[in-house]
Amino acid sequence: xxxxxxxxxxxxxxxxxxxxxxxxxxxxxxxxxxxxxxxxxxxxxxxxxxxxxxxxxxxxxxxxxxxxxxxxxxxxxxxxxxxxxxxxxxxxxxxxxxxxxxxxxxxxxxxxxxxxxxxxxxxxxxxxxxxxxxxxxxxxxxxxxxxxxxxxxxxxxxxxxxxxxxxxxxxxxxxxxxxxxxxxxxxxxxxxxxxxxxxxxxxxxxxxxxxxxxxxxxxxxxxxxxxxxxxxxxxxxxxxxxxxxxxxxxxxxxxxxxxxxxxxxxxxxxxxxxxxxx
Amino acid sequence: xxxxxxxxxxxxxxxxxxxxxxxxxxxxxxxxxxxxxxxxxxxxxxxxxxxxxxxxxxxxxxxxxxxxxxxxxxxxxxxxxxxxxxxxxxxxxxxxxxxxxxxxxxxxxxxxxxxxxxxxxxxxxxxxxxxxxxxxxxxxxxxxxxxxxxxxxxxxxxxxxxxxxxxxxxxxxxxxxxxxxxxxxxxxxxxxxxxxxxxxxxxxxxxxxxxxxxxxxxxxxxxxxxxxxxxxxxxxxxxxxxxxxxxxxxxxxxxxxxxxxxxxxxxxxxxxxxxx
Numbered sequence: 197x198x199x200x201x202x203x204x205x206x207x208x209x210x211x212x213x214x215x216x217x218x219x220x221x222x223x224x225x226x227x228x229x230x231x232x233x234x235x236x237x238x239x240x241x242x243x244x245x246x247x248x249x250x251x252x253x254x255x256x257x258x259x260x261x262x263x264x265x266x267x268x269x270x271x272x273x274x275x276x277x278x279x280x281x282x283x284x285x286x287x288x289x290x291x292x293x294x295x296x297x298x299x300x301x302x303x304x305x306x307x308x309x310x311x312x313x314x315x316x317x318x319x320x321x322x323x324x325x326x327x328x329x330x331x332x333x334x335x336x337x338x339x340x341x342x343x344x345x346x347x348x349x350x351x352x353x354x355x356x357x358x359x360x361x362x363x364x365x366x367x368x369x370x371x372x373x374x375x376x377x378x379x380x381x382x383x384x385x386x387x388x389x390x391x392x393x394x395x396x397x398x399x400x401x402x403x404x405x406x407x408x409x410x411x412x413x414x415x416x417x418x419x420x421x422x423x424x425x426x427x428x429x430x431x432x433x434x435x436x437x438x439x440x441x442x443x444x445x446x447x448x449x450x451x452x453x454x455x456x457x458x459x460x461x462x463x464x465x466x467x468x469x470x471x472x473x474x
Numbered sequence: 475x476x477x478x479x480x481x482x483x484x485x486x487x488x489x490x491x492x493x494x495x496x497x498x499x500x501x502x503x504x505x506x507x508x509x510x511x512x513x514x515x516x517x518x519x520x521x522x523x524x525x526x527x528x529x530x531x532x533x534x535x536x537x538x539x540x541x542x543x544x545x546x547x548x549x550x551x552x553x554x555x556x557x558x559x560x561x562x563x564x565x566x567x568x569x570x571x572x573x574x575x576x577x578x579x580x581x582x583x584x585x586x587x588x589x590x591x592x593x594x595x596x597x598x599x600x601x602x603x604x605x606x607x608x609x610x611x612x613x614x615x616x617x618x619x620x621x622x623x624x625x626x627x628x629x630x631x632x633x634x635x636x637x638x639x640x641x642x643x644x645x646x647x648x649x650x651x652x653x654x655x656x657x658x659x660x661x662x663x664x665x666x667x668x669x670x671x672x673x674x675x676x677x678x679x680x681x682x683x684x685x686x687x688x689x690x691x692x693x694x695x696x697x698x699x700x701x702x703x704x705x706x707x708x709x710x711x712x713x714x715x716x717x718x719x720x721x722x723x724x725x726x727x728x729x730x731x732x733x734x735x736x737x738x739x740x741x742x743x744x745x746x747x748x749x750x
Contacts (some may be wrong), residue, residue: 203743236656255609256648258644258647258648282734283648285649288648289648290644290645290648291650292641292645293639297640297641297642298641298642298645299642299645300659300660300664302663302664303560303659311646311649311659312649314657315650315652316650358645361649364649365649365650459595
């Protein structure tokens with residue numbers, strides 16, 4: 197059984213009704229099905245507006261889909277009572293793209309990471325601050341950063357704090373919604389390495405939502421390509437992405453910038469992967 | 475000294491006005507101890523006296539010490555303006571947060587009610603409420619509160635609506651926080667500071683409103699000293715003793731200007747727009 201199964205999700209946003217026009221419905225997802233196995237990472241790729249982030253919200257239990265089911269650990273996320281949903285939440289965490297807006301600017305790093313711990317683990321003050329210190333060290337920060345405010349961190353450091361918060365409850369799965377997309381290349385690489393490391397250490401599963409095929413390739417075990425609200429293709433073998441003849445997939449692969457500008461014309465999709473597989 | 479000077483660079487109006495307000499607040503607290511005479515002690519033999527050692531600012535038409543009345547008047551104006559500010563902010567915070575956070579029909583209902591209140595000029599509403607409740611200081615305070623909270627509620631509701639879409643609220647929910655905890659820990663602490671700035675501006679208005687209503691004879695009742703009421707009483711002696719109106723008028727002027735200048739410079743710093 198898969199850790200997470202998404203079955204035939206269909207969802208649309210209703211555009212707000214004006215005085216004389218009828219409600220317009222904007223379809224976002226149409227019969228999307230996916231599965232993520234325990235301890236693996238699924239890269240969910242697609243251009244802007246493909247419905248990736250909406251799918252992420254649906255999976256997190258934040259947006260009830262109009263049709264379809266989300267099955268996490270064998271239970272339907274939208275058919276749970278409040279108590280089991282609360283339990284589900286601790287196993288399914290999230291890291292967003294914009295690290296600055298993901299943290300309350302008025303709380304210290306310690307308080308930010310403490311929030312999930314307060315809600316689920318009833319720790320004593322000493323245990324809690326030890327837990328936070330060890331979380332900070334796991335994500336590559338030092339325990340002396342505890343008393344700092346978000347404005348004192350860089351984007352990459354703040355993203356590490358977001359990861360620490362997601363990690364605090366030892367979840368089964370983390371949804372990474374464009375989590376590295378707003379970082380520079382060097383920081384991206386280090387964060388990806390950190391995520392990779394945490395995944396093997398704790399047997400985590402990731403849903404890695406991105407438009408950046410390189411980042412997805414670097415961390416994913418399998419890849420799914422979304423296009424206009426539908427899954428265009430799923431690749432269990434991620435290398436197959438570069439040879440796919442699917443137009444939506446080809447577009448994404450072709451749009452990828454080569455590592456070095458002079459290869460731009462030479463970089464046919466089939467060879468592109470050599471350029472960044474080190 | 476140089477450190478203070480650099481810290482205050484370009485903020486002199488702010489510093490001076492804060493100083494004035496601090497003095498006024500101190501005076502209003504310490505009024506019973508520093509006032510030279512009893513502010514309601516009538517002595518017709520000493521009416522309309524020029525300044526003397528015993529009565530530093532002279533006496534009014536009933537022989538009461540002007541200075542003492544001004545000092546005690548500060549108590550009423552500042553005290554009740556603060557009360558109105560705190561109470562209407564409190565009501566506005568509860569209603570605005572509820573409305574913005576819950577959304578749906580509760581939001582529509584509360585906000586249409588606010589729109590209804592805002593559709594009338596403030597003073598008309600206040601006069602109407604005071605007319606219903608009867609004249610008196612507490613009635614004025616209640617009336618002003620009932621009108622003022624609407625503005626806080628609307629503004630807080632708008633801020634809550636935009637803030638609840640932010641990622642850190644979603645992240646808090648994913649972290650398993652309850653609605654109450656999200657409101658207490660994330661929404662209110664982020665909403666309050668700019669609202670406090672707006673409140674500083676409102677304080678000036680509250681003082682003016684209290685004085686205006688007392689001037690009209692609806693607020694404080696004699697013999698309790700209050701600046702607006704003192705101006706009103708002084709009108710009969712405008713030609714012979716203009717200082718009876720001048721002193722309380724100047725007090726109102728100083729306090730309101732100070733609140734406005736402070737509010738302006740704070741809102742400049744925090745990027746908050748004022749409503750008038």
